[in-house]
Amino acid sequence: MRMISPIIFTVSLLLSSSCHAAVQDFCVADFTAPESPTGHACKKPETVTVNDFVYSGLGVAGNTSNLLKAAVTPAFVTEFPALNGLGISLARLDMAPGGVAPVHTHPGATEVVHVVSGKITAGFISGANKVYYKTLNKGDLIIFPQGLLHFLENAETTPAEAYFSFNSVSPGSQLVDFALFGNDFPTELVAATTFLDTAQIKKLKGALGGSG
Amino acid sequence: MRMISPIIFTVSLLLSSSCHAAVQDFCVADFTAPESPTGHACKKPETVTVNDFVYSGLGVAGNTSNLLKAAVTPAFVTEFPALNGLGISLARLDMAPGGVAPVHTHPGATEVVHVVSGKITAGFISGANKVYYKTLNKGDLIIFPQGLLHFLENAETTPAEAYFSFNSVSPGSQLVDFALFGNDFPTELVAATTFLDTAQIKKLKGALGGSG
Amino acid sequence: MRMISPIIFTVSLLLSSSCHAAVQDFCVADFTAPESPTGHACKKPETVTVNDFVYSGLGVAGNTSNLLKAAVTPAFVTEFPALNGLGISLARLDMAPGGVAPVHTHPGATEVVHVVSGKITAGFISGANKVYYKTLNKGDLIIFPQGLLHFLENAETTPAEAYFSFNSVSPGSQLVDFALFGNDFPTELVAATTFLDTAQIKKLKGALGGSG
Amino acid sequence: MRMISPIIFTVSLLLSSSCHAAVQDFCVADFTAPESPTGHACKKPETVTVNDFVYSGLGVAGNTSNLLKAAVTPAFVTEFPALNGLGISLARLDMAPGGVAPVHTHPGATEVVHVVSGKITAGFISGANKVYYKTLNKGDLIIFPQGLLHFLENAETTPAEAYFSFNSVSPGSQLVDFALFGNDFPTELVAATTFLDTAQIKKLKGALGGSG
Amino acid sequence: MRMISPIIFTVSLLLSSSCHAAVQDFCVADFTAPESPTGHACKKPETVTVNDFVYSGLGVAGNTSNLLKAAVTPAFVTEFPALNGLGISLARLDMAPGGVAPVHTHPGATEVVHVVSGKITAGFISGANKVYYKTLNKGDLIIFPQGLLHFLENAETTPAEAYFSFNSVSPGSQLVDFALFGNDFPTELVAATTFLDTAQIKKLKGALGGSG
Amino acid sequence: MRMISPIIFTVSLLLSSSCHAAVQDFCVADFTAPESPTGHACKKPETVTVNDFVYSGLGVAGNTSNLLKAAVTPAFVTEFPALNGLGISLARLDMAPGGVAPVHTHPGATEVVHVVSGKITAGFISGANKVYYKTLNKGDLIIFPQGLLHFLENAETTPAEAYFSFNSVSPGSQLVDFALFGNDFPTELVAATTFLDTAQIKKLKGALGGSG
Structure with missing residues (x-):
């Protein structure tokens, strides 16, 4: 079939613009490079498979x-x-x-x-x-x-x-209980900024592994 | 309990900034108003219920x-x-x-x-x-x-x-079959821009309700 | 000065593209029109003054x-x-x-x-x-x-x-106290989803005007 | 051909999600409705033709x-x-x-x-x-x-x-000359905020139709 | 002219905020660093010339x-x-x-x-x-x-x-022909998901260098 | 108190989704890594303190x-x-x-x-x-x-x-004076594209450290 090679030739011509598109169609995270505010660096597209x-x-x-x-x-x-x-x-x-x-x-x-x-x-x-x-x-x-x-x-x-x-x-995710009681947030400061009773705070800090 | 009224007073003070927020927390579509490029107009928040x-x-x-x-x-x-x-x-x-x-x-x-x-x-x-x-x-x-x-x-x-x-x-959604064969896209133009055979195009136009 | 009128003529030519820009430079909210997900409708720019x-x-x-x-x-x-x-x-x-x-x-x-x-x-x-x-x-x-x-x-x-x-x-703005205690959020449901004691919840509901 | 009607039936099923998509594929501006910060309201898609x-x-x-x-x-x-x-x-x-x-x-x-x-x-x-x-x-x-x-x-x-x-x-578009000299921006204020000589400002205000 | 040095002094004062702006005005791609979802890393601005x-x-x-x-x-x-x-x-x-x-x-x-x-x-x-x-x-x-x-x-x-x-x-860019026929997309799967005849698929795979 | 350990167990379960969130809550700039179009790379969150x-x-x-x-x-x-x-x-x-x-x-x-x-x-x-x-x-x-x-x-x-x-x-920041007069922007080109007199341009270039 004589039309094969010319069209294939066209593919590379037309797709010179698509080579980069492969990089952009997806950007599988590479956690070894620094993260930017909008996400992780991209793995090289040639290493990406359907399993990704x-x-x-x-x-x-x-x-x-x-x-x-x-x-x-x-x-x-x-x-x-x-x-x-x-x-x-x-x-x-x-x-x-x-x-x-x-x-x-x-x-x-x-x-x-x-x-x-x-x-x-x-x-x-x-x-x-x-x-x-x-x-x-x-x-x-x-x-x-x-x-x-x-x-x-x-x-x-x-x-x-x-x-x-x-x-x-x-x-x-920010769970209110863990944010208030699951860390070293000082009990006095929790009380002042939530109006919860100190006893209540201490009880939940105890239950959730908090201190302070 | 004497503290009730003053705190309630505070609520309105502090939440003067939240009154508008209620409008912004969500914007349930009102299909009766004109649509903008970023979506539909918002129903009045006071008419919104959990059922929305x-x-x-x-x-x-x-x-x-x-x-x-x-x-x-x-x-x-x-x-x-x-x-x-x-x-x-x-x-x-x-x-x-x-x-x-x-x-x-x-x-x-x-x-x-x-x-x-x-x-x-x-x-x-x-x-x-x-x-x-x-x-x-x-x-x-x-x-x-x-x-x-x-x-x-x-x-x-x-x-x-x-x-x-x-x-x-x-x-x-753009289904290739319906985009090519489910409308009045002229067969000749489909053939020229897809390399499909005319017979194939006409067969699928027949099946998918297309014309032209 | 002979150059005045031709340049003024140019102004209108060049600024045919700016007429619309005046609308886009700012969009002072008109609260009488429907709101969209990205904000309020714009007042007519010719009605806008520095006081806006x-x-x-x-x-x-x-x-x-x-x-x-x-x-x-x-x-x-x-x-x-x-x-x-x-x-x-x-x-x-x-x-x-x-x-x-x-x-x-x-x-x-x-x-x-x-x-x-x-x-x-x-x-x-x-x-x-x-x-x-x-x-x-x-x-x-x-x-x-x-x-x-x-x-x-x-x-x-x-x-x-x-x-x-x-x-x-x-x-x-979402104040945790008012979200939990300043409305009709049922005490039992607050308790189940915050681990707070019922007495604590009722006390704060009392102080913040909540019910339920 | 017996397959026509079932597939057409499918079209409407599958495209129930596309009916709205037609509205979203494009949003030809309707200048008669209020403008939002992100653009103009959309003309009804059924009134849009290729000439748009x-x-x-x-x-x-x-x-x-x-x-x-x-x-x-x-x-x-x-x-x-x-x-x-x-x-x-x-x-x-x-x-x-x-x-x-x-x-x-x-x-x-x-x-x-x-x-x-x-x-x-x-x-x-x-x-x-x-x-x-x-x-x-x-x-x-x-x-x-x-x-x-x-x-x-x-x-x-x-x-x-x-x-x-x-x-x-x-x-x-903001042309520096027209922004500074093509309006009623007071000459003294232009001078103070641009370091241009008053004579220069007045000359250009004259040429560009400015006053003040 | 006595005013020179003080103003130059001012330049550096006022433009301390602009030093970074030079980085942000543009971000000429450096293809040697990892790509992020929103684009390539930036060349050092001091290496950028008008030819870029x-x-x-x-x-x-x-x-x-x-x-x-x-x-x-x-x-x-x-x-x-x-x-x-x-x-x-x-x-x-x-x-x-x-x-x-x-x-x-x-x-x-x-x-x-x-x-x-x-x-x-x-x-x-x-x-x-x-x-x-x-x-x-x-x-x-x-x-x-x-x-x-x-x-x-x-x-x-x-x-x-x-x-x-x-x-x-x-x-x-995604060309339908090359997406369907210019790769190893199995003929049977193409047929099932496009309704095209197998012969048509094989013909175009032949023309476009596809296999499978 | 017997409830402590089970809840703590839950914390790690529920927060497996939050581990990454800590990285996303903020992204303190690390100026030593390459910049992307949307900002700088992130410091490791475990090195970030309130002083950041x-x-x-x-x-x-x-x-x-x-x-x-x-x-x-x-x-x-x-x-x-x-x-x-x-x-x-x-x-x-x-x-x-x-x-x-x-x-x-x-x-x-x-x-x-x-x-x-x-x-x-x-x-x-x-x-x-x-x-x-x-x-x-x-x-x-x-x-x-x-x-x-x-x-x-x-x-x-x-x-x-x-x-x-x-x-x-x-x-x-782009100050008009420094953009026009504080660099080597050729006087002739400034004159042609601003309509300012050459003497005015040279005077301000002198004051602002410009040349050309």
Whole structure:
């Protein structure tokens, strides 16, 4: 077939502009180079394979044998480096009966929760201090707008499973309890800036491994 | 209790800055006002309830009794107006045995697929024309970077179910087959710009309802 | 002078491209039109005067005769509509002796605090639960990265004055105390999702005007 | 052919997500609705035709019979409303012998100049006050980074033609001469803030139609 | 002149803030350092000269002696490193009689085409599968919104020349033919996900150098 | 207390997603690594202390013993590396009687000025060449929209002090006088592109250290 070589010749001509595009189509994180404000450095595209784009870590339930009776299994850029630069990530939530995801924020992302099994009571509090919460059934979605305090609680006596989608490869997490009581934040300063009683603070510092 | 009123007084003082924040925490789409390049106008926040933030449409399987043997059920801003301005959306994929999501792009979003049941062969093609594809099991994720051609196919003789997360409230969809053959794109022009044979084009135009 | 008219003729030629630019140089908020996810509609530029760009509201100290002994006076887009679309805003903090800005976040902005008089102890807690705090003197700046919990406290027995700069025209505010205790968030749900004792919750709900 | 109707049925299923996408693929400006900080409202997509996406205004040379001996013909969103929201625009530059585009900035865009005929001396000044300039031949490109002062001058005794590309639909223009001398900026204030001699200011105010 | 030294003294005072600005005014790509998701590392600004900002590669017609009878000559960041971080790039299209730019997308950019000589039939297909196309004359512009399939064809029996502007320094390119037939994408999988006949696929794989 | 260890166990489970968040909460600039278009590389978060987030450089008045009788003291990313990636910065302005900040732009940021003592006449010129200026009192704010020419002048016979907030960590500065007269910009080219008289240009080049 005589047309083969000329068209192949064209490919290289036309795709001289695409050579670089391969670098830009994706930027699988190389954690050995310095990080920039917008993400990690890119692995050389020629070393990237389909396995970089596939992640199986959410296929296994997290261990809920803990006091929260809940576990979050992330698929953020740390675990799934091919997300780097692409502005999206996921996580899995497993909840035993009585399980809870305490009040927390994600400073850098909006979250959508998708309940896959069980029933979950979930909600968030707006900047105007209005509480929006509801008990979700299998198949339901709920939105937690970026940066707002939110929570989830198993609403049944059976396990629950849900998936979180975030519009960031690294949404961050700030749990109010651990931020206030799980570190060396001085009790006096916590009391002054939260109006909580000292005894309450000390009790939770004890439970959460805090000091000060 | 004497401290009540003064603190409440403080609330209004401190939150004078938050009154507007309530408007900004979210912007539930009002489809009756003109749309801007970055999304729809906002409903008045005082008319918004928790039901705006919850969507149950993904709880029901799509009807796969069609030739693709597949159905996509979106939870984009059109269906879930509270996503407006928040940069994230989801969709559900149901596939009967033999089901396929033909080669297509989402011009405005990166997609992460999460297989919830069954096995799905999924992949994308990079700008350097390399094909990255793999058969995914329950629990697996795969990334389709923004704007690149990709496809999914049921890899088993049992149904499959998967969820898509997008970093856009309206990722758009462009299926190559429907773009080329499902409209009045003149056959001669399709042939000239795709190198496909005229007979092939006419056959698919016939199947997909195209003309010209 | 013969050159006048031709150059003036040129002005209109060259500035045909600038006519629209005047609309884009600024977009003073028109609160009567619908809001979009990225801000308010623009006033007609021909109705805008220098007074739109000047705001005097921060020139007066806030009233600190409240239990927080503190007052925040915002210059956000609500108060200073010419900020609309420009991605920056300010606020003034006045603190009487004993004044405190309780633990809170700004979901949509990084904040820089500038102490103008007095001494203020200020800090934030990172997502890794590390507390970064210090007592600031007149002239000092401190950064609170976007979305993270932070607090300020008058460190002296004299009044303090500080200014906040935000990289958003409407940074929002979420005070943990008011989010948890200043509304109808059910006590049982607060307890389950914060580990706080019921008595503590009820006490603060009483003080902050909450119910449930 | 029996396969037609089932696939067509599929089209509507799969494209329920695309109905909205048509609105998002483009947002042709509707100048009758209020403008937002990120652009104009969108025309109803069903009223949009291919003629919205085609613009012929750059096909005609600008009139250079003026003192600048130059003319800029814009294809910004004002002239070419389909650019709305798409972040790009063009303009045409015609220069008679002796033509000049005086020192100016585009506050909202980087510019690339493409010389199509003639020779043009073009340059910009960096924030470090270094002047980067060169005489460009037919086919040459030069970059003016966003917001920096730059200029162009016909380098030959023949006409020159060039095209500007901007990464904004409305790059704005601020010509130093017109900003200082083409309005009612008080001469004394111009003198104080530019160190120019009063006589020089008055001379240019006279030439450019300024007062004050 | 006595005023010299004091003002120069002032220069360094006032410009202490500009020293860094020189780094930020531009960021000429240094391809030897790791790439980040938002672009390449910056060359030291003191090594940058005006020649970095000028590119002459578009001054020469591409070689159209190939089956497409067309050639694209890019001025993307790879060829013109000073574009790095500036969000704009250009390319030149040359078409012999019968020349064609086959159906393709640019995943990361909107494109504006400017016809400089000849006549070109150009168009794009929206997400709603509507084809927008027209024959352009010298001087005409057409917009291809980001990520959508589009094509160009020489509409005359004479050569044509056009220039592309993109709002990205590396718009990427995905040609449907090369994505489907120019690699090792298995014929069976192509058939299943495109509905094309196997014979058609094999024919084009043969022509475009594909296998599998 | 028996609950301690299980909850601590939970902490590490739940915070596996937060480990990375600590890296993202902030990105204190490491000036030893290459810079990217969006900022500097990040210091290792474990080496960051509260002192990185506090800056005292604005506590001291700048030296106004110069011809401008004014001094700008920046707190940009160069001086305050913890601002890196956070999109905000500040600066201090001191003005002796007669002090002036000559006409200039910040190519990359909108600026808000806050007058803390004295009276300052400040203004900007729009792209439509309208001058917006006013004399500001203590406590007043004025906005200079991104990239537009603006100026400040001490309006009293007493010193004045003001603070600038910018929505960029490195707003850049381009002073028209220094851009035109403080370098080797050839006098003839300055004259041609500004319409200033050669004598005026040479006089200011002399004063500002320019040549050519």
